[in-house]
Amino acid sequence: MNIFSFKRIRTRLIVWFLLISLTPLLLAILITYDQRVSVIETRTLDKLTAIRDLKVERLQGWLQERSSDLEVMSSDAELSSLKNIISKDNSNPDRLEEFEIIRKFIQHYLESYSDYSEIFIIHPLTGKVLISTNPKMEGKDKSDYDYFIKPQQSGKLFIQDIYHSKTLLSHAMAFSAPIFYSLAIREHLIGVLVARVDLDHVLYPMLLDKIGLGETGETLIVNSDIIALNALRWHENAPLKLQIKALPAVYASQGMTGTATVKDYRGEEVLAAYTYIPETGWGFVSKQDVSELRAPIREMIGNTLILFIASLIIIVLLAFRLSTTFSKPVIGMDALAKKITDGDYTVRNVINSQDELGSLAKSINDMIEEIQEWSSELNVKVKERTEELETKNAELERFTYTVSHDLKSPLVTIKGFIGLLEKDSMEGNQKRMSGDIKRINEAANIMAALLDELLEFSRIGRLDNPHEEISMFEMVNETVELLSGRIVEAKIKVDIQPDLPSAFADRPRIREVIQNLIENAAKFMGEQPAPHIEVGSDNRGGEVVYYVRDNGIGIDKAYHEKVFGMFERLDTTIDGTGMGLALVKRIIEVHGGRIWVESAGVGSGCTFCFTLPQKEIELDNKAGAT
Incomplete structure (x- = not known):
């Protein structure tokens, strides 16, 4: 028997009004509760971990200072x-x-x-x-x-x-x-x-500091026997008397570090971060009651329930009122709906009143017209999405082809020389066997380098460092110093613009960019009698453009875009995997910048130009735009 089968339209309207109105509200309450709990627990664990690490660092520093004092005095x-x-x-x-x-x-x-x-x-x-x-x-x-x-x-x-x-x-x-x-x-x-x-005047005050721990949080230390060593917030005379059997204290005393949601020595559920202090063999725990963390959520649920009950009352009254008003006109609309169901889309409601039912009839007429318009727009959007997917699939195919092609080459080499190795092994030709093994090792090393470059490429944008203000002049000088062996050996003159503007970016990643571009300039210098590399910047249309310019072999205009592709090597006689400029481009684009190459052609040198955010707000705006 269908429980949603009703003989009276009023009953049907009331039930459906309630279901349609209340179900999303209940789902929203449950989803919001779950998300808020997850977010609060994650943030609290991060906060407790930070407090733990900070206090342990202060404690270790204090122990080191006291040890140094004794060594100096003695x-x-x-x-x-x-x-x-x-x-x-x-x-x-x-x-x-x-x-x-x-x-x-x-x-x-x-x-x-x-x-x-x-x-x-x-x-x-x-x-x-x-x-x-x-x-x-x-x-x-x-x-x-x-x-x-x-x-x-x-x-x-x-x-x-x-x-x-x-x-x-x-x-x-x-x-x-x-x-x-x-x-x-x-x-x-x-x-x-x-x-x-x-300790009552020195160490304990630091451990009893409640900053960041709310009304219920605390930090404690235990020895190897999990005996409390400091005064506790919720237990009198705890030092050297209270054995704490809660798991964070046990784990910390055993040399472990981590976080957990468990019950503490009071039997209260807490979020805890714990670690081990090797200098003294102590375990350190920072914790806070889950009940305190969830208090805002309980308040939110209470307010939501009040809103839910008020909405329920209003919806029930409205359903009764509307069901009575709709009963008669709806019968007429039902007949019209049957015609539309039979495929007659030329029919329209005749509007005889200006009340809600009249408005509904007009809305139904308008809705039919809007559906026709939406259908047209939907077809356009489907076409656009299809074209976008085709473009992305084409890019994925190119990526797959490039990776499979470049990885297949060393595999073919390995397979071929394994066959030769088997043959030479059967013939007992030790000299040729050594050569086979050498070629197999070289191919394996090439594959390992390609895989490492692919792994590094995939990490860009996912595993990055905090952005900070960078002195580009200092960074370029550091990079040139790092590469001084190669630069001096090749007798390359390097000029660095002293007033290079600072940038706001990921320092290690930008160092990779500078190092890669300078290494490329040195690597592709050719037989230039007076090799020269210049690092500087221009202001183009109000935008700072950094550049690395050389007088090397140059790049044909046909390859200006291709050089940034993965595994692209314009000169296969020079060592490399062909991933360097692809990594550089990926790093710059993740920062919201652009990179391009300028070269008049072969033999005329080339200039690699790129842009970076100059201030934190610029980086935030670009990130928001993406």
Whole structure:
């Protein structure tokens, strides 16, 4: 039984009005929700990754600075008097004076570097604190502490992982380094220098920085046992007590880097970016609650539902009203419609009223005429699209032919010499076998070069670098310096216009363009007795045109367009794959510019001209136009 079969036109109109009106609205809500969720999650993961990388970079920089501080302090000549202190009697006046010198030395460092809470030196034999910026620490036994034992064992700097300091009554880190005294050709250990850092005043504030993390985001570090090492936003007394079993923390502590959508230590679903810090063996995680990210979406859905309900009420009332109004006139229109259905397109509605039904009747008449016009326009558009497709198919055929032709050549060579190799192998002709293998390798190298060039060509426009303002004068100078070996060998004079205008473009790609054009100019110089290359620019009709001009062999006008084709080599005696100028053209066109060659013919040299955006806004406009 057909559920959309109705006996009354009013019922049919009401149902169809509802379906036609509400279905697109529901689809729009679902599609919008899915797209917004995807976009927000992607942007948030990018943001969390950036925050993660920035904070890890700052953290690694901070660790490097502290390590450098210890290396500088431990190697300072002021500490050499420790050799006397550890071997003299405590009551010796000289020892007391040396004590004070070293105390002032470490006190100076403590005052100069605000990150340190305490600096002290441990006796290498007894393990007791000899001198400290905190006199209460002097004499205390530190022989069981890693920051005393490890530097002596390794002879290198040691970073004590985060621990709770009973002296500072807070979480701390310790950096320690052995102090050596060189005598003759041997080094003698005369102490261990330790600098202690109160993390509540140094490292934790950076990790607790909420910029970019919203109301629920946070960053945290864990050790190899996935124990939290810093204060957390949602857990009191977390450092050294809370084990975080959430996957990002586990992965980070195991040396992995990535992003994930998982539940955190609170059981809340979060977006997280994590990585590993090899200097300390820590895992680093930046995260933010999914619920916070989706709050704008929920608000949007709420507003949409209100609009949906209001639309539903209006549509139902309108459907009742229209169904009543349409009932009688529609019967007459039905008869007319049957005639049109039978193929009589000469009939028209007779308009007897100026209300909506009269307007509908007129609209139907107009619609028939418009359909005839649209049909005509559609035929024109179909023809245009067909011609466009034929053009693109022709280009694709040319591309396929060019690629297959140029790739087939080395394959034929390889196949031919494999046959010769089999024959020479059976005859035991080692000399000819070596020649066969050499030719096969050469053909394989040619194919590899062709494939590499094709791969590079396909990447242009897809895998590019951020655009920036480029000093073309500096770039040309750098490129000439890079090619100086070939230029000097060929005795080519290169002139560079000093006031070359800057461009706004992809720096590495434009360097490829300049290098390719200068290399081509040098390669096709011919037997010119005074070879010369000029790089400069002109202002043509308000547009900056850069050029690379040479006095080489020149190019016949018949080949001015052909030289930019893939695998086109006008002189097959010169090495190359024929992809250089094709890559150059592709790079320039991706930037929204143009490139062409100017040459009077063979023997008259040639000039390669190209244009580039001068400002960021120009590049944006060109990109928008495409």
